Amino acid sequence: MSDLFHFGSAAKSLDADDRYGSDGEMKKTQYIMQLLGFPGHPDTLKVMLTAAEKGIEIESAVVDMSTKQQDSADYRKISPLGIMPALKEADYIVVGENGTSVFVEGRGLGRFLAPRNAAVLADQNYWMDIGRTEVQPHVETLMQELVIGPMGDASYAADNAAVEAARAGLATPLDALDAKIASEYIVGEFSYVDIHFTAYLHLLSVIGEADMLNSRPNVKGWFEKIKTHKSYSGQDIIAYDLLPSLEDIKSNTLADVECGEF
């Protein structure tokens, strides 16, 4: 058994010169966070986006879903049900997008991402729920059949019926999203639900399904705005820029979240 979180600054000796905090500088948090995730996995991208919005720096390492590393004994020691991603700060570990996102938010800077008004909060949660059940499974099917399957096995034959069913299954929820977007962001103000759909639509666009976005004018306009949306942390970064390209996914490359000097 090995400690999957033993990487980045955690793998350096406590007195290493380039270790985080070694110059006596302390940013808004005492510890840098570590993330175990996969670049083709929507929930991993949601956490990275949340961190960038909140000015939280993260060192990332890959749990390779193309070889089912999320089912390995080492990862199951961290996450007994194999839920991804996993996040660590000092001796605290939390797993899954629901838990990691709110932890990052609680540690971070700037405005809260969850709406304060009960009806808007319910609207956000409804659309996150729609995303998880009506969009994410289809995105994951397309990722598996078109990208992740061939990564793990060069002779992988995509299940074309599953691919077509996934494409067809996305039409209704994306039409509904297009009808829903009537103002700047999905529920009016920027919220978690924008982060969720950014992750889904980014993955669709990098695997050659950008037509699904471009053919829906409100979705297209919203996505263009997301691509230039400056982090709410006040740092001069754009969260979207962190997201992996298709090449990054295929080469198992997951960016760190770096927020610049504070």
Added chain:
Amino acid sequence: MFGLFKKKKKAEAGMKLLGFPGDLSTVKCLVMAAEKQIKLETELLDTQAGEHDQAEYRGLSPFGKHPYLEEGDAVAIGAEASLAYMDTRGKGFLNPKKAQNFGHQNYWWQVSETIGAPVESLLNAAAFGSTADADAVALVETGLNAFDAALTGKNLIVGDYSYADVHWTAVAHFLVLAGKQDMIESRPNIKAWYDKIKQRPSYASLPSLEDIKQKQLNAA
């Protein structure tokens, strides 16, 4: 159908819930309403008969997601939306203040969701004689083992009573109704937690197996 939801008089705009007693999401809402001291009128949405897929309900909830909560002009659909709506409107807040506890609360919520469908399939087998998913028991066992380990030395799941307790109350209740009480009794930490949960007034309002068989959804 759904007569309660056609009343639009603002003056009497209490909260109304359209749901099914054998639906985990509906039961989570009943727990939340009782915990938040919210008076909830209810009406049956017979998901067992596929009512959530029929045109009339799809007019309210285009993807068939349920339960459906309404208060005046405000609507919350599905457990995630409805629970947050009630938490914001009712007495106090259930989200922990400490980031670590908030993170773990949401993790345990996600685990409860991950084993939710198999738990419902076990309940449906007991209530309606349907066949439970083949791997239902194994997946639930994995989730319960992790939950039991996490409860070691804990009073409630993450400090004070939280959303995580709401989610797992519904899961534990369904397992008991499904005749799987031994899955709880055999795990000492879950048993101790469940014994505490059963003492809470919110537990008394949950549907019995007979209520579910009779498709009886009681007001909270």
